[in-house]
Amino acid sequence: xxxxxxxxxxxxxxxxxxxxxxxxxxxxxxxxxxxxxxxxxxxxxxxxxxxxxxxxxxxxxxxxxxxxxxxxxxxxxxxxxxxxxxxxxxxxxxxxxxxxxxxxxxxxxxxxxxxxxxxxxxxxxxxxxxxxxxxxxxxxxxxxxxxxxxxxxxxxxxxxxxxxxxxxxx
Amino acid sequence: xxxxxxxxxxxxxxxxxxxxxxxxxxxxxxxxxxxxxxxxxxxxxxxxxxxxxxxxxxxxxxxxxxxxxxxxxxxxxxxxxxxxxxxxxxxxxxxxxxxxxxxxxxxxxxxxxxxxxxxxxxxxxxxxxxxxxxxxxxxxxxxxxxxxxxxxxxxxxxxxxxxxxxxxxxxxxxxxxxxxxxxxxxxxxxxxxxxxxxxxxxxxxxxxxxxxxxxxxxxxxxxxxxxxxxxxxxxxxxxxxxxxxxxxxxxxxxxxxxxxxxxxxxxxxxxxxxxxxxxxxxxxxxxxxxxxxxxxxxxxxxxxxxxxxxxxxxxxxxxxxxxxxxxxxxxxxxxxxxxxxxxxxxxxxxxxxxxxxxxxxxxxxxxxxxxxxxxxxxxxxxxxxxxxxxxxxxxxxxxxxxxxxxxxxxxxxxxxxxxxxxxxxxxxx
Amino acid sequence: xxxxxxxxxxxxxxxxxxxxxxxxxxxxxxxxxxxxxxxxxxxxxxxxxxxxxxxxxxxxxxxxxxxxxxxxxxxxxxxxxxxxxxxxxxxxxxxxxxxxxxxxxxxxxxxxxxxxxxxxxxxxxxxxx
Numbered sequence: 001x002x003x004x005x006x007x008x009x010x011x012x013x014x015x016x017x018x019x020x021x022x023x024x025x026x027x028x029x030x031x032x033x034x035x036x037x038x039x040x041x042x043x044x045x046x047x048x049x050x051x052x053x054x055x056x057x058x059x060x061x062x063x064x065x066x067x068x069x070x071x072x073x074x075x076x077x078x079x080x081x082x083x084x085x086x087x088x089x090x091x092x093x094x095x096x097x098x099x100x101x102x103x104x105x106x107x108x109x110x111x112x113x114x115x116x117x118x119x120x121x122x123x124x125x126x127x128x129x130x131x132x133x134x135x136x137x138x139x140x141x142x143x144x145x146x147x148x149x150x151x152x153x154x155x156x157x158x159x160x161x162x163x164x165x166x167x168x169x170x
Numbered sequence: 171x172x173x174x175x176x177x178x179x180x181x182x183x184x185x186x187x188x189x190x191x192x193x194x195x196x197x198x199x200x201x202x203x204x205x206x207x208x209x210x211x212x213x214x215x216x217x218x219x220x221x222x223x224x225x226x227x228x229x230x231x232x233x234x235x236x237x238x239x240x241x242x243x244x245x246x247x248x249x250x251x252x253x254x255x256x257x258x259x260x261x262x263x264x265x266x267x268x269x270x271x272x273x274x275x276x277x278x279x280x281x282x283x284x285x286x287x288x289x290x291x292x293x294x295x296x297x298x299x300x301x302x303x304x305x306x307x308x309x310x311x312x313x314x315x316x317x318x319x320x321x322x323x324x325x326x327x328x329x330x331x332x333x334x335x336x337x338x339x340x341x342x343x344x345x346x347x348x349x350x351x352x353x354x355x356x357x358x359x360x361x362x363x364x365x366x367x368x369x370x371x372x373x374x375x376x377x378x379x380x381x382x383x384x385x386x387x388x389x390x391x392x393x394x395x396x397x398x399x400x401x402x403x404x405x406x407x408x409x410x411x412x413x414x415x416x417x418x419x420x421x422x423x424x425x426x427x428x429x430x431x432x433x434x435x436x437x438x439x440x441x442x443x444x445x446x447x448x449x450x451x452x453x454x455x456x457x458x459x460x461x462x463x464x465x466x467x468x469x470x471x472x473x474x475x476x477x478x479x480x481x482x483x484x485x486x487x488x489x490x491x492x493x494x495x496x497x498x499x500x501x502x503x504x505x506x507x508x509x510x511x512x513x514x515x516x517x518x519x520x521x522x523x524x525x526x527x528x529x530x531x532x533x534x535x536x537x538x539x540x541x542x543x544x545x546x547x548x549x550x551x552x553x554x555x556x557x558x559x560x561x562x563x564x565x566x567x568x569x570x571x572x573x574x575x576x577x578x579x580x581x582x583x584x585x586x587x588x589x590x591x592x593x594x595x596x597x598x599x
Numbered sequence: 600x601x602x603x604x605x606x607x608x609x610x611x612x613x614x615x616x617x618x619x620x621x622x623x624x625x626x627x628x629x630x631x632x633x634x635x636x637x638x639x640x641x642x643x644x645x646x647x648x649x650x651x652x653x654x655x656x657x658x659x660x661x662x663x664x665x666x667x668x669x670x671x672x673x674x675x676x677x678x679x680x681x682x683x684x685x686x687x688x689x690x691x692x693x694x695x696x697x698x699x700x701x702x703x704x705x706x707x708x709x710x711x712x713x714x715x716x717x718x719x720x721x722x723x724x725x726x727x728x
Contacts, residue, residue, distance in 0.1 A: 051702065051709045053686075055643040055695030063690055063702070065709065070702055072687040101689050155689070163695025165721055440629075447627045447672060454606035454621040454675055464675075471674075 022118065024139070026111040026146055027094055030082055030131070033144065035114060036096075036151040043095040044110050047073065047087060055163050061087060064104055071095070074103045079158055080131045098155045105151075114141055121148065133157070211236050219248055227256040269305075276305060280312070324594075331587065366552060373541055380537035387527065394520070394527070401516035408506055408513070415506070418499045425491050432484050439477035446471035605678050607712065609705065610654060611671040613645040618676065618703060619715045625655045630668050636660075639667050642722045643696040644713065656715045665719045678703055683712055696721055 024035035050062030050073060058078035063070050073093065077085050085091075085106045093104040116139035124135035124147070134157070136150040202209075215236070218229045229252055231245035446467050453464025607618040630638060630653045637660075638653060640646055650670030658665035683701040686694075698718035699711050 051711070053690060053694055053699065053711070054645070056690070057693050057695075060690060060693055063687055065684075065702075070684050070687050072689040074689075102687065103689060159689060159692050162693040165695055165697065165725070444627060444629065450675060451608070451621060451624055451627060454608075455624075 021115040024114050024116055024146070024148065025094065026114045027105075027107040028109040028111065029076055029085075029107055030080075031108075032131075033111065033146045034131075034149050035116070035139070035146045036149040038113055040096045040098060040151055041094050042097050045093055045095060045104065046089070047091045047093045047104065047106065048089075050087065055165075057158075057161055057163050058084065059158055059161070061106070064093075066095070066104070069102075071102055071104045073106060074155070074158060075106045076131075076154070079154065079161075080133070082130070096151060096155075098152045101155050101159070103155060114146065116141055116146060116148070124148075208238055208241070211238060211241050215241060215244060215248065218245075222248065222252050222255065227252060227259055272305060373545055376537045376540035380541060387531070391527070394524075397516055397519045401513060401520075405513070408510065412506070414498070415503075418495050421491075422495050422499070425488055425495065428484070429488050429492075432481050432488065435477065436481045436485070439474050439481060442474035443471060443478060446474055606675045607678055607703070608654070609673040609676050609710070610652070610669040611650070611673060612667075612669045613648055615644075616673065616705070616708070616710055617644060617713050618705065618710050619654065619713045621675070623656050623715050625657055625664060627672050628653050628655055628666065630666075633666050634662075637662050637664055637666050639665055639719050639722055642667065642718050643698060644718065654715060656719060658716065658719060660723065665723075667715055667719060676703075676705055 023038040025038045025041045026033055026035040028034075045066060047064060048066075050064050052062045053060065056062070059075050061073050061075050061084070064073050065071070075085050075087075077083055085108065087106060092107050092110045094107060094110060095102070095104050120141075121137040121139045124137055125132050131147065134150050134154040135147050137148040139146045139148055215231065218231050221229045229248075231248050233242040233245040233249070236242040236245050449467030450464050450471060453460035453462075453467050456463065606621045608621050608624055609616055609618050611617075630651050633653055633655070637655075647668045647670045650668065652669050652672045653666035654669060654672065655664050655666040657663065683703045685691075685701050686699060691697075691699075696718065698714045698721060700714050701712045702709050703712055704710070
């Protein structure tokens with residue numbers, strides 16, 4: 001975790017060492033501000049050309065080779081019942097490392113590290129559908145609300161939604 | 171009876187002149203003294219008679235006073251005469267009085283008549299004197315005549331009133347109808363003026379149309395010539411298209427023959443390619459051992475691929491040629507169709523032009539007819555306007571006349587009224 | 600996953616180029632040569648766009664063989680050691696096919712390596728169910 005934290009990409013923002021605040025990595029997605037534990041992020045990259053995979057679920061637009069490593073690309077939109085995020089040459093993705101899974105999360109934009117005081121974090125809304133399923137709380141900073149994502153839970157959920165074997169079509 | 175001319179003077183006796191010789195004068199002195207007494211008595215008698223003749227009817231002579239028995243007898247006669255005269259004068263006076271009274275009554279009656287206008291009833295004059303009956307009759311006559319006159323005048327006034335009222339009504343009606351007529355005529359005149367103007371416009375337009383028609387005619391004639399040329403060129407095109415068709419036909423057939431040959435070559439090359447592929451596959455599966463084999467197979471494949479490339483190129487060429495010939499055939503067919511179309515269009519155009527030409531002719535004629543007609547209309551219209559103007563004049567004077575008539579009738583009516591009023595004063599019934 | 604300096608067969612299916620290990624391939628033929636029970640026209644990779652080539656592989660079917668119809672067989676490609684990279688774990692876990700066994704670079708293009716027998720088997724299994 002510590003190494004992961006040190007590998008946090010956003011420049012010039014040293015992480016806090018303990019205290020009532022915690023560091024989150026904030027990005028813009030589906031018209032809102034979402035953040036997850038900063039330690040999960042290894043890098044922020046510009047998504048290059050994707051290799052599409054046949055028989056892939058909607059939330060997996062393809063794989064992407066970065067520094068000689070092939071990475072799966074995760075689009076949160078289809079995962080929570082929303083539309084696919086348009087991927088352009090300028091699209092930024094956050095490389096996250098959730099347990100055994102290495103994933104490039106597609107974003108509409110990256111804000112970077114934010115410090116959210118623990119006391120500002122409220123419980124997430126009660127709906128179980130959509131994004132709310134994966135929220136662990138709702139925080140607030142100077143720019144407004146930030147929804148706090150439980151990224152590992154989300155990735156696990158993704159993994160469980162495999163496409164049935166043997167379907168025709170790409 | 172001698173009329174007294176001089177004021178009352180002592181009675182101047184006028185002795186009867188007797189022709190006496192002048193020589194007798196001396197004798198007379200004697201006799202004069204006797205005569206003198208007789209003369210004095212005669213003078214006294216003369217004076218009395220004179221006085222009597224002068225109206226002194228109370229004169230009486232005493233016959234005893236006259237020594238002359240003759241004079242005494244004259245004096246008695248004079249007394250008798252005087253009494254008679256007195257009686258006569260008194261009678262006369264009373265008669266005159268009666269007449270005067272009668273006349274005064276008549277006058278009073280007449281005055282009543284004039285002032286009060288009472289012609290009714292009979293004239294009641296209390297004149298008993300028979301001598302006055304002509305007067306009474308005359309007055310009655312006057313009254314009757316007056317009555318009659320008044321009646322007549324009244325009737326006339328009534329008739330006059332009625333007539334003048336009728337005249338006034340008629341005149342007023344006439345005036346208003348002439349006014350209406352005048353305004354109607356005026357309107358008609360105005361309309362006619364407009365019509366004149368409009369027909370002038372029409373005439374001008376017709377002239378313009380005639381001019382345009384002439385121009386169009388010229389253009390159409392030119393068009394006719396162009397169309398003829400066009401049709402000739404269409405004929406040529408059609409002729410050419412047939413030749414092109416033949417050439418294309420020949421080309422297509424040749425290309426098809428080539429195509430067939432190429433298909434065969436293609437098939438063979440494909441087979442070779444497959445063989446080479448499978449050979450290469452075996453070589454690949456054999457790994458290191460099959461390397462040489464793979465190389466040969468690869469070479470074979472290259473050859474086959476070359477052939478395939480060439481045939482592909484030829485096939486492409488053939489496709490291109492087919493497309494071109496197709497296009498050319500299309501174009502030629504198109505040209506033929508176009509030429510046929512063109513000929514049809516040309517024929518249609520020709521008939522159109524012919525139609526136009528005859529149409530233009532009729533338009534020209536029509537325009538000219540219109541022009542003439544409008545000119546005629548113009549003069550007719552002008553005549554009408556002239557007539558209307560004259561009528562207007564007449565109507566205006568009629569209007570003036572009827573205004574005058576109305577005025578006169580009005581005055582007449584007024585006079586009739588006054589007359590009626592006047593005669594109303596006279597009661598005749 | 601791959602032995603050093605293996606050859607892969609490159610083929611075109613739909614608008615895409617795939618690679619298959621030669622060890623699985625029996626031969627290459629034309630669709631016309633084979634009977635309908637052996638031909639596999641559509642798989643997870645899609646369907647051929649009018650091609651006539653058939654890649655014949657060993658199969659558990661009664662015929663013993665099955666052939667995938669492809670548009671073109673392009674040739675062979677030698678893959679060096681480490682030339683094939685595995686699919687990322689998440690991708691492999693969520694894909695609806697197990698026939699994609701890795702990725703390799705062919706002339707700077709990332710190409711998927713297909714296990715043809717698995718692909719065909721999956722198709723048959725899906726068709727049977």
